[in-house]
Amino acid sequence: MKENRIYNFNAGPAALPLSVLEEVKESFLNFAGSGMSITEISHRSKLFDEVINDAVLRTKRLLKLDDRYQVLFLQGGASLQFTMIPMNLLPDGKTADYVDTGTWSSKAIKEAQILGKNIKVVASSKDKNYSYIPGNVKFNSDAVYVHITSNNTIKGTQWASFPDTKGIPLVADMSSDIMSRTFDPKPFGLIYAGAQKNIGPAGVCMVIIREDLLKMVPENLPSMLKYTTFSSSNSLYNTPPCFSIYVIQLVLKWLEETIGGLDKIEEINKEKARLLYETFDSGNFYKGTAEKGSRSLMNVTFRLPNEELEGKFIQEATKNGFGGLKGHRSVGGCRASIYNATTIDAIRALIGFMKEFEKKNG
Ligand SMILES: *Cc1c(COP(=O)(O)O)cnc(C)c1O
Secondary structure, eight states: OOGGOOEEEOSOOHHHHHHHHHHHHHHHHHHSSSSOTTTTOOOOOOOHHHHHHHHHHHHHHHOOOTTTEEEEEEESSHHHHHHHHHHHOTTTTTTTEEEOOOOHHHHHHHHHTTTTTTEEEEEEEEGGGTTOOSSSOOOOEEEEEEEEESSTTTTTTEEESOOTTSSOEEEEEEETTSSSSOOOOOEEEEEETTTTTSSSSSOOOEEEEHHHTTTTTOOTOOGGGOHHHHTTTTTTTSSSOHHHHHHHHHHHHHIIIOOHHHHHHHHHHHHHHHHHHHHHHHHHSEEEEGGGGGGGGSSSEEEEHHHHHHHHHHHHHHTTTOOOOBBBBBTTEEEEEEEEOHHHHHHHHHHHHHHHHHHOOO
């Protein structure tokens, strides 16, 4: 079975640690001695309580969150957060700042505008096809929050360090880099991440929210669209995506107990990205599309000398057991998504293939 698995560079849903998949398989018919699958037990059972509580606890430990933060598991993907954030946190008559770094932040901006909210786009990298992260951004002192996308999955850029908002709560879409590195959580009022990039299967979005932001949630919102509904019920207001939360728990356990925490995974992720970018920079066949200071450690976007070669590259890569290397349909080119579960061995194998391909076609 293991021998049939490919080197998976998918952008999302994406590779999961093999040991986690094996644990899921092992326990699938008889979860924790219950005689039932995790997909068959009640979300109100003690067994599931243990799963969700452990996932919350591990998230808090890994990210070093203090008691002011709550960890929620919501449905509707990261995309519903584009709506829920302004709906819950931005009262009419107030404003919020947004930084536009490409597809996903553009969508967040669009949804806030659909609600008729007053938001300001304070910086954008659209002028250079979103190939960089804007520097020295000035924020409006009356902004209720500042929204950023920490890693731009499609454009291959990432905030290397977070902007100083002078005390205005940061709200960040970390869908494609949550749990990939260490950072100081204190400036953040809210962090959200669709699970399917770096922490689990599709179907659930992790939302981390600080208590001062919870206090801003208006009473008169529909229950399912209100953060307080989920913060007051341990994410169990209605039936949550139990299976996805269970796999997240296992991924976080793997991160803590097998890898050794975020310091360790950051070190590994930096080395993986360095090896790939070095392959581009040491020749002129492969060219990275992101500016050097803005390069993502998670989504490595690149081009070959022409589109014909790119097509051939992806085709031959697939034949050789390397999957998911096609760039997003909106931008073309190539992309290797190298999330936490992608091993250094997979990177080395990919680089070997790339060098071989260059020799034959360069
Ligand atoms: C994938 C992705 C999304 C969309 O996530 P869904 O869960 O499909 O809604 C949003 N933001 C970023 C940064 C992403 O990578």
